[in-house]
C-alpha cells in the first residue's frame with residue numbers, strides 16, 4: 001500500500017491565503033487497475049492561477065496544481081515505469097493514480113516529458129511548460145510585435161514576464177520591464193538584456209514610465225492589471241496591442257474593483273479630462289487599441305511547438321531562465337504565499 005500526502009482545500013481564501021485554509025492529510029492509495037499508473041511527485045508548481053481560480057474550487061477537494069512526477073508502477077503502456085511526466089491536473093499531492101486520459105473538458109491530465117536534452121526536468125513546469133507557452137503564444141499571437149516597436153511587460157521578473165521580455169528582444173523590440181524590486185530590475189537589465197526597468201512601487205512611476213517610453217508604447221503584455229496597467233495603457237500609440245494575461249494585483253482583494261476612474265489622457269499635446277469615458281476605455285477608443293484576454297490552453301493543439309521553440313532559444317543562449325526553488329512538500333503553502341507576495345525571481349518551484 002502506498003501512502004499519499006495531499007493538501008485539501010478547507011476554507012475559502014479571504015485576502016492573502018492563510019495556512020489554515022488548507023490541510024495536509026495522508027491517504028492510502030488502492031492498488032492500480034489495468035490502464036492506470038502510479039506516479040510520485042518530484043517537483044511541484046505554485047502559480048498565481050491557484051489563487052485566482054480558488055473561488056471556483058469545491059471545499060474538500062485536493063488543491064489544484066501541476067507537477068513533474070516519476071512513474072513508479074504502471075499497467076498502462078503509454079506511461080512506462082521510470083518515465084518522467086507532467087501531471088497537469090494532479091494537484092498538491094505526493095502520489096497520484098491516473099489513467100492519463102484527457103478530462104471531459106478535453107484538458108490533458110498527463111503527458112511524457114519530451115527529451116529535456118540535459119535541461120532540468122523542473123523546466124517542464126516553467127519555460128518548457130505552461131508559463132513558457134503563455135509567454136510564447138500570448139505575446140506573439142496577440143501582440144504580433146514588429147521589430148523596432150516598444151514593448152512593456154509587467155510582472156517582468158516572474159515566470160511568464162521574464163520570457164515575454166526576452167522573446168520581445170529576440171523579435172527586435174525595445175523592452176521595458178516593470179517589477180517590484182531593484183534587485184529584480186538589475187537581473188532584467190544586466191542579465192536578460194531588457195532595455196529599461198521601472199519599479200512599480202516607485203512613487204514617481206508615472207514620470208519614469210514617460211521618460212522610459214519617449215516614443216510611446218506599441219505592445220503591452222499585462223500580467224498585473226490595476227492602476228499600473230491603466231497608466232501604461234494611457235501611454236499607448238495608435239493601433240497598439242494589449243495582451244491581457246493576468247491581473248495579480250487584484251487576486252487577493254477582498255472586494256473586486258468596480259467602475260471607472262478619471263484620467264488625464266494626452267492626445268497630440270492636449271489633455272482631455274475623461275469624465276465620462278473612463279480610464280482605460282478612452283485610451284482604447286482614441287488610440288484604436290486592440291485589447292485581448294486569453295487562456296493559454298487555447299493553443300493546446302500547438303503545445304509542443306511552444307516548448308520546442310523555447311528550448312531551442314535556451315540552447316542558442318537567447319533565452320535565460322531562473323527558478324526560485326523551495327525545498328520540501330511540507331513547504332508548499334509557504335512557497336505559494338511567498339510567490340504571491342513577490343518572493344520569487346523567475347519560476348517558483350517546490351522540490352519534494
Ligand SMILES: NC(=O)C1=CN([C@@H]2O[C@H](COP(=O)(O)OP(=O)(O)OC[C@H]3O[C@@H](n4cnc5c(N)ncnc54)[C@H](OP(=O)(O)O)[C@@H]3O)[C@@H](O)[C@H]2O)C=CC1
Pocket residue numbers: 047048049052130131134155156157158159160161178179180181184200223224244245246247248249250294295296297339340341342343344345346347348
Ligand atoms: N492567461 C493565462 O493563460 C495565464 C495567465 N497567467 C498570469 O500571468 C501572471 C504571471 O504569472 P507567473 O509568471 O506564473 O507568476 P510570477 O512568477 O510572475 O509570480 C507572481 C509575481 O507577481 C508579482 N506581484 C504580486 N503582487 C503584485 C501586485 N500587487 N502588483 C504587481 N505585481 C505583483 C510579484 O512580483 P513583484 O516582485 O514584481 O511584485 C510575484 O513575483 C499572473 O497574473 C497569472 O495569473 C499565468 C499563466 C497562464
Ligand SMILES: C/C=C/C(C)=O
Pocket residue numbers: 048049052245246295296
Ligand atoms: C491558466 C492560468 C490562468 C491565470 C489567470 O493565471
